[in-house]
Amino acid sequence: MSVAQRGYDAVVVGSGPNGLVGAITLAKAGASVLVLEAGDAPGGGCRSAELTLPGYIHDICSAVFPMAVLSPAFREIGLEQLGVKYVSPDIALAHPLPDGQVAILERSLDATAAELGDEGKAWVDLMRAFADQRFIESLLGPMWFDRSSLWRKLRFGLLGLRSCDSVVRSRFAGAKARALFGGCAAHSILALDRPGTASFGLVLALSGQVAGWPFVRGGSQEITNALVRRFAEHGGVLELGRRVTALDQLPPTKAILFDLNPHQVASICGDALPARYRARLARFKRGPGIFKVDWALDGPIPWKNPECARAGTVHVGGTYEEISNAEGQVARGIAAEKPFVLLAQQSVFDGTRSPAGRHTGWAYCHVPNGCTEDMTARIEAQVERFAPGFRERILARHTMSPAQLEAHNATMIGGDISGGANDLRQFLFRPVPRWNPYATPNPKIFICSSSTPPGGGVHGMCGYLAACSVLRNEKHRPR
Numbered sequence: 001m002s003v004a005q006r007g008y009d010a011v012v013v014g015s016g017p018n019g020l021v022g023a024i025t026l027a028k029a030g031a032s033v034l035v036l037e038a039g040d041a042p043g044g045g046c047r048s049a050e051l052t053l054p055g056y057i058h059d060i061c062s063a064v065f066p067m068a069v070l071s072p073a074f075r076e077i078g079l080e081q082l083g084v085k086y087v088s089p090d091i092a093l094a095h096p097l098p099d100g101q102v103a104i105l106e107r108s109l110d111a112t113a114a115e116l117g118d119e120g121k122a123w124v125d126l127m128r129a130f131a132d133q134r135f136i137e138s139l140l141g142p143m144w145f146d147r148s149s150l151w152r153k154l155r156f157g158l159l160g161l162r163s164c165d166s167v168v169r170s171r172f173a174g175a176k177a178r179a180l181f182g183g184c185a186a187h188s189i190l191a192l193d194r195p196g197t198a199s200f201g202l203v204l205a206l207s208g209q210v211a212g213w214p215f216v217r218g219g220s221q222e223i224t225n226a227l228v229r230r231f232a233e234h235g236g237v238l239e240l241g242r243r244v245t246a247l248d249q250l251p252p253t254k255a256i257l258f259d260l261n262p263h264q265v266a267s268i269c270g271d272a273l274p275a276r277y278r279a280r281l282a283r284f285k286r287g288p289g290i291f292k293v294d295w296a297l298d299g300p301i302p303w304k305n306p307e308c309a310r311a312g313t314v315h316v317g318g319t320y321e322e323i324s325n326a327e328g329q330v331a332r333g334i335a336a337e338k339p340f341v342l343l344a345q346q347s348v349f350d351g352t353r354s355p356a357g358r359h360t361g362w363a364y365c366h367v368p369n370g371c372t373e374d375m376t377a378r379i380e381a382q383v384e385r386f387a388p389g390f391r392e393r394i395l396a397r398h399t400m401s402p403a404q405l406e407a408h409n410a411t412m413i414g415g416d417i418s419g420g421a422n423d424l425r426q427f428l429f430r431p432v433p434r435w436n437p438y439a440t441p442n443p444k445i446f447i448c449s450s451s452t453p454p455g456g457g458v459h460g461m462c463g464y465l466a467a468c469s470v471l472r473n474e475k476h477r478p479r
Contacts (some may be wrong), residue, residue, distance in 0.1 A: 003194070003434070008237075008251060009033065010023070010031050010033045010254065010256070011033070011251065011416045012026075012034070013259065014036075014044065014045065014260050014409070015044065015070065015238065016043065016046065016449070016450075017043075017044065018259050018448050018449055018461075018463035019259030019463055020463065021464050021467070022464065022466050023231055024077055024231050024234060025464050025467035026257075026330050026470060030229055033292070034236075034237045034253075035236065036242040037238065038244070038248075040411075042228055042240065043221065043224030044061075045060070045408075045409055045412070046062050047060045048218075048220050049221075050464060052295065052360075052395070052396040052397065053296045056353070056355070056396075057352065057424050058177040058294040058362060059344075059429055060400075060408065061409070062220050062457075063220060063346065064344055065214055065215065065458055067458065068459060070078055070140065071459040072137055073459065073460040076116060077227070077460075079223065079227075081298070082226035083226060087215045087346075088107070088214040088312075089215075089310065089311055090311075091104055091106060091211040092105045092106065092107055093105035093180075093311055093313045093315060094308040095314070096303065096308055096312035097175055097179060097319060098319065098385075100304065101347075102176075102307045103116070103176035103177065104307060105114075105205060107207055107212045109127055109128065110124070111207055116174070116177050118174060119173070122171050123172075125179055127206060129152070131210060133210050136207055136210055138153065140454045143425050147177075150437075157199075157325060159202065160196065160203075161195055161196055161198070162338055163198060164198050164200070165193040165199045165324065167181065167201065168182055174256070175319055176177065179323065183315035184200065185198060185200045185204075185316075186200075186317075186327050189287055189288050189330070190270075190422055191279065191330075194430075200428075202387045206314050212312075213312055213313050215349065215350060217352060218352045218353075218459070232296045245267075246268060247269060255470045257412075257446045257463070261419060262282070262412075262447070265440075270442075273445065274441050277440060280310075280431075281417065284420055285421040285423065285424070286369050286414055286421060287420055288331070288408060289401070289417075290366055290402065292400040293380070293397055293398070293400075294397065295397050296358065296394075297354075297360065297394060298357075298393050299357070299393050300348055301345055301390055302387050303387045304387060305390075308387075309345075311345075312344060312349060313342070313343065314343045314344075314348070315336075315341075315342060315343075316343050316383055316386055317340035317382065318383045324340060325339060326339050326340045326365075327366065328476060330368055335371055335375065335454050340366065341363050341365050341379050343362065345360075352414070358395075364379075367378055375411030391470055402414050402415025402416075403415070406470050417456065429454060430451055430453055437452050438452055438469040448465075450462055452465070452466065
């Protein structure tokens with residue numbers, strides 16, 4: 001009798017990085033594992049393609065990977081041994097200001113402090129206690145994931161639970177430090193006066209100063225390719241074009257892991273989950289969406305301040321006050337006229353991304369969930385503001401609205417790339433308050449998507465921790 005006929009130890013629904021890491025973790029432990037993917041290719045948001053012109057490789061969704069290089073799950077799988085090569089620019093992040101200055105996040109705390117000048121001491125005072133790799137890695141999981149850091153986590157938590165606005169106003173007087181921290185905190189996709197946004201500023205800034213904000217040589221697709229190869233090495237089975245809408249579509253199995261958002265899990269599982277729990281999943285709040293633009297360029301972006309050309313990622317949004325205003329508009333359901341733009345220029349550091357002498361650009365801004373407004377002109381106006389002549393270098397562009405992002409990956413409802421809103425309640429309790437957030441009231445059903453801790457980003461830890469939860473249960477252990 002074949003494995004397919006007798007069933008599997010585990011079935012994983014969804015093949016994003018979390019689903020694949022969960023599947024690899026189970027298969028490595030000896031389980032027979034089947035991964036079902038609705039699309040025609042694995043990877044979810046971690047894929048690359050020639051979106052504009054032949055020879056120009058663009059990352060479809062995720063592009064910058066500070067958490068990938070810090071991920072214990074990726075390290076255990078051995079992505080770099082599988083050929084994934086991280087490219088770390090000289091500067092992790094640049095943030096140009098309207099007066100021509102640029103705030104720089106260097107790849108060390110002391111170097112960043114030196115760049116910030118008079119603000120350097122205040123920056124160090126904020127960051128020093130948490131600026132080591134092991135501690136940042138410990139944040140990629142629940143409190144119990146690394147008990148050796150428990151007291152420092154509590155200290156970090158007291159600071160991180162504050163709003164970005166309160167930290168900026170109490171710690172920094174100068175425009176450079178305020179903008180640099182605020183831009184990192186804006187990755188929360190929340191109004192910056194909301195509790196908990198300070199934690200995003202801290203984690204993103206710390207990760208850049210400890211490990212950089214690297215790209216992957218050849219595109220984010222290389223991460224997915226490596227995970228698929230490792231899964232196959234452990235005997236895993238991957239089936240594409242298998243959209244799951246009900247549990248009776250699955251083969252016999254001892255455990256099911258969903259790399260999907262809570263709304264999809266509730267719909268698929270139906271009466272297999274208690275009505276009260278399903279109702280809580282259905283109330284899980286979606287986050288704002290994004291509007292994304294990729295460009296094929298006939299040269300590098302002509303930044304007004306040349307320091308920006310040394311950075312892999314550039315935050316284009318102006319002063320802290322401008323960023324706060326833009327993100328506040330999004331939180332109120334308004335598409336900002338001057339959006340905060342997150343831009344990456346991979347081809348400057350990775351020659352495989354474009355023809356010789358030509359370049360790519362990757363950028364997005366935050367918009368209300370499901371927003372239908374075309375943000376292309378607003379995004380390009382913001383870049384032109386800090387890089388005069390930018391528009392003249394555009395050979396072709398490709399845009400993705402929230403609806404198109406959802407069509408690409410059904411878990412991104414309304415363009416939500418974070419697996420749900422990052423408000424304080426959902427940041428602390430994803431997807432619902434439970435001691436084990438990956439388990440459900442049905443001992444056979446687990447959730448392993450970015451709607452579980454530690455949340456969004458390409459790190460695989462949601463899948464890894466969900467798989468560990470499966471393996472801790474005696475009846476789910478491999479045959």
